[in-house]
Amino acid sequence: xxxxxxxxxxxxxxxxxxxxxxxxxxxxxxxxxxxxxxxxxxxxxxxxxxxxxxxxxxxxxxxxxxxxxxxxxxxxxxxxxxxxxxxxxxxxxxxxxxxxxxxxxxxxxxxxxxxxxxxxxxxxxxxxxxxxxxxxxxxxxxxxx
Amino acid sequence: xxxxxxxxxxxxxxxxxxxxxxxxxxxxxxxxxxxxxxxxxxxxxxxxxxxxxxxxxxxxxxxxxxxxxxxxxxxxxxxxxxxxxxxxxxxxxxxxxxxxxxxxxxxxxxxxxxxxxxxxxxxxxxxxxxxxxxxxxxxxxxxxx
DNA sequence: ATTTGTGCAAATCGTTTGCATCTGA
DNA sequence: TCAGATGCAAACGATTTGCACAAAT
Numbered sequence: 001x002x003x004x005x006x007x008x009x010x011x012x013x014x015x016x017x018x019x020x021x022x023x024x025x026x027x028x029x030x031x032x033x034x035x036x037x038x039x040x041x042x043x044x045x046x047x048x049x050x051x052x053x054x055x056x057x058x059x060x061x062x063x064x065x066x067x068x069x070x071x072x073x074x075x076x077x078x079x080x081x082x083x084x085x086x087x088x089x090x091x092x093x094x095x096x097x098x099x100x101x102x103x104x105x106x107x108x109x110x111x112x113x114x115x116x117x118x119x120x121x122x123x124x125x126x127x128x129x130x131x132x133x134x135x136x137x138x139x140x141x142x143x144x145x
Numbered sequence: 146x147x148x149x150x151x152x153x154x155x156x157x158x159x160x161x162x163x164x165x166x167x168x169x170x171x172x173x174x175x176x177x178x179x180x181x182x183x184x185x186x187x188x189x190x191x192x193x194x195x196x197x198x199x200x201x202x203x204x205x206x207x208x209x210x211x212x213x214x215x216x217x218x219x220x221x222x223x224x225x226x227x228x229x230x231x232x233x234x235x236x237x238x239x240x241x242x243x244x245x246x247x248x249x250x251x252x253x254x255x256x257x258x259x260x261x262x263x264x265x266x267x268x269x270x271x272x273x274x275x276x277x278x279x280x281x282x283x284x285x286x287x288x289x290x
Numbered sequence: 291a292t293t294t295g296t297g298c299a300a301a302t303c304g305t306t307t308g309c310a311t312c313t314g315a
Numbered sequence: 316t317c318a319g320a321t322g323c324a325a326a327c328g329a330t331t332t333g334c335a336c337a338a339a340t
Contacts, residue, residue: 025314027320047305062322067305086228087330088304101269110270117264121282122257124246128284131249135280137266139273170339172295192330207297212330232305233329 013038022076032059033069037079042094044082044109050091082109084136099135105144112137158183167221177204178214182224187239189227189254195236227254229281244280250289257282 015034016026024030036053037043045053051066061069070091073079080092084102090109092100101110116135124130160179161171169175181198182188190198196211206214215236218224225237229247235254237245246255261280269275 025319027314029321063304064306064323065321068320083229083231086226086231086234089231101273103270103273104276112267114267115264116266118280119260119262119264121261122259124282124284125248125255127287128246128248129287130282130284132283133280134283135263135278137269137275138277138279139269139275142272142274170294172339174296208329209298209331210296213295 018078022073022078024072024076029059029061029065030069030072032057033061033066034073034078037073037093042092042111044090044092044100046088046090048088082134084109099137101137101139104138104140106141163223167218167223169217169221174204174206174210175214175217177202178206178211179218179223182218182238187237187256189235189237189245191233191235193233227279229254244282246282246284249283249285251286 015031015038019026019030019034033050033054036050036057036059037045047063047066047070050070051061051063054061054066070079074081074091077095078093080095082090082092082100084090084100085107088107092109094111099112099116101112102108103110112135118133118135121130121133160176160183164171164175164179178195178199181195181202181204182190192208192211192215195215196206196208199206199211215224219226219236222240223238225240227235227237227245229235229245230252233252237254239256244257244261246257247253248255257280263278263280266275266278
């Protein structure tokens with residue numbers, strides 16, 4: 001009884017259903033990437049990172065598809081895009097309201113546990129509405145000049 | 146007596162001295178870019194923006210030099226780099242501690258006037274020290290889907 | 291004279307796009 | 316069947332780099 005159902009059970013979630021629920025066709029690649037992304041806890045990864053991971057898992061997907069998938073997942077609310085680096089774009093599997101440490105030099109993101117209280121955010125400029133407030137705590141490993 | 150001194154006086158500051166004080170050779174291009182940058186209030190610009198402005202002012206500088214200059218100025222503490230967009234890098238002539246609105250769709254930065262109080266920032270991960278805390282208030286023009 | 295900066299064009303990096311082919315419903 | 320997804324390779328935009336030449340001390 002080692003069928004695909006058992007596999008889904010083992011992963012703790014049914015990626016096919018999750019994709020369907022988001023209006024995305026459960027294609028081989030999307031399911032595979034989704035399982036890589038959401039198998040374990042919160043993660044921050046770039047397109048390239050994810051592709052490498054896929055290769056290691058013997059899933060072959062083109063980089064273009066990885067990008068497509070990441071953006072589709074983001075649009076579907078399964079991922080959150082974080083731009084802190086200027087160079088690359090990070091995708092966060094934690095879509096809840098939270099903030100980040102950005103480790104300079106290592107170029108990695110770490111979730112800030114717990115809420116950061118932000119004193120009243122001044123009203124946005126005339127005719128604007130706030131869509132989100134992001135706090136980035138930049139840090140570096142001690143001893144790194 | 147329309148000498149270079151008079152020019153400096155007119156601009157309200159001596160860019161040559163300012164560069165020297167920062168350990169930068171006051172070359173024609175650096176002085177010109179510096180004067181464009183710091184002539185009026187706080188500004189947020191990209192390398193390309195600055196080059197266009199230079200062209201308009203009949204100062205010819207290569208894009209490579211604009212990039213070099215912006216980075217050197219940043220290193221010297223005359224500018225602050227802001228990455229909120231993923232695509233381009235903004236340089237802020239206001240180096241004081243402050244935060245930004247980022248207008249989606251228009252891709253422009255606006256200073257947040259006044260302080261944003263940030264409730265205690267959780268300690269950074271082991272072995273790390275905080276270098277800066279940045280708040281980006283993303284907003285959009287009302288009516289823009 | 292020596293050091294440092296500049297311009298150009300080519301190279302690089304992350305990301306996107308066009309299009310022919312394949313696949314899931 | 317056939318809309319929608321994928322892969323590839325070329326296109327892209329922002330930024331960097333290598334190197335010959337020019338300018339500052």
